[in-house]
Amino acid sequence: MLDQSGSPTAEALHAPVLRWYDANARVLPWREPDAGAWAVMVSEFMLQQTPVSRVLPAYEAWLERWPKPVDLAVEPPGEAVRAWDRLGYPRRALRLHAAAQAIVERHGGDVPDDHAALLALPGVGTYTAAAIASFAFGQRHAVVDTNVRRVLARALTGVAQPTISPTAADQRLAVSALPADEPTAARWAVASMELGALVCTARTPRCGDCPIRSRCAWVLAGSPPYDGPPRRGQTYEGTDRQARGRLLAVLRAASGAVPKKTLDASWPDATQRDRALDGLVADGLVEPLGRNRYRLPS
DNA sequence: CACGCGTGGTC
DNA sequence: TGACCAAGCGT
Incomplete structure (x- = not known):
């Protein structure tokens, strides 16, 4: 059963895959019938490059604290960064916060069901817009x-x-x-x-x-091995990313402003440390306070 | 389009 | 044990 391009028809895959899903789907909180679009949206942001097992606790705490977009929107962005905990890529926390504010301003506080409106939200790209529209609103994408x-x-x-x-x-x-x-x-x-x-x-x-x-x-075809170009391995040890992570971890753990001296202790190389800190400030993840103090953004 | 962006688990 | 991998986005 081949189509014009020589590929097996996708149609034959539908029934077996749907049957398999009915029998094997994981029970996940954002899939509960009463979860709602905000829950789906929060889960999608968190799941961008972070495994389910690590998302679960942060997701539960997040929705408990901010059950609706407006609850998050009225908080300072630094609270979102703090609650993001160690999920990684903390700019996602900032974007989720900004998206919540946009939802309040543009959509009366409800996650929009329109694909284009979703795509216009900060941190929502092609995948996430389609995922929310499909998972939360049952649309065909x-x-x-x-x-x-x-x-x-x-x-x-x-x-x-x-x-x-x-x-x-x-x-x-x-x-x-x-x-x-x-x-x-x-x-x-x-x-x-x-x-x-x-x-x-x-x-x-x-x-x-x-x-x-x-x-x-x-x-x-006999399960032929991958023969494409080598995948670019992501190194981490010693990178600016790691330095940023260290700095932000210190700021997350602190309740208020942190002296630069304290941040200095978290990364040995001064040049790289300052570059990382400047980058965090430029990204809006860190706010300079006076000359020698820093905190999560208010 | 390639790159930068966190963090931790797995084999 | 060090790659590789994980529900991407923005630039």
């Missing part, structure tokens, strides 16, 4: 994250890994694989993503547990 790119690369294109960075071709493939009717498309979006997260994983896919292994183009 191609929700293309790294999991979905990998599932489609294997099942339809027949290669071990998707391209290193997302391409227009990925997006087109995902759109073409979308079920026609809205509710089914919305279920397919979560289900295909969950399959990528639990079974069709990057390193050691559990093909024995896969509901579409008999139709997977990659498996049918």
